[in-house]
Each structure stands twice: as C-alpha cells, then as structure tokens.
Amino acid sequence: AHWLEPWGDRRQEIVLIGRDMDEKKLRATLDKCLLSDTEYKEGPDGWTKFEDPFPDWDSMIEESG
Secondary structure (H helix, E strand, C coil), X not given: CCCECCCECCXXXXXXXXXXXXXXXXXXXXXCCCCCHXXXXXXXXXXXXXXXXXXXXXXXXXXXX
C-alpha cells in the first residue's frame, strides 16, 4: 500500500512497546521533531543551520574507550 516507483517502500516506522504509556503525549512529542513544509523545502544545506540536540559522536567514543 506504500509502494512508490521507482524507490519502493521508503517509509520508516518506529514501534514503542510499553506499559501505561501516554500515547497522545508521546505522539505530540515525536511530531515536534518533524520538519515543517517550509523547513523541508530548505533542503540539506538549510538543515545544517538547525541546532543539533545530540552529543558529538566522536567525543562519546573517546570518553567510552
């Protein structure tokens, strides 16, 4: 149902399983992570201006090992 030529099924899914989860709150939090249409149109070059909320992976590797 999600097949799109010439790429096929390009969607991504995330599955969370847990007890007593607030699905509405969880969905709202995850939806905040999505790009707006305007942000999406900026493309990869424009996306580099966004703050990266994740730690630098190289420094994490150095700290762990």
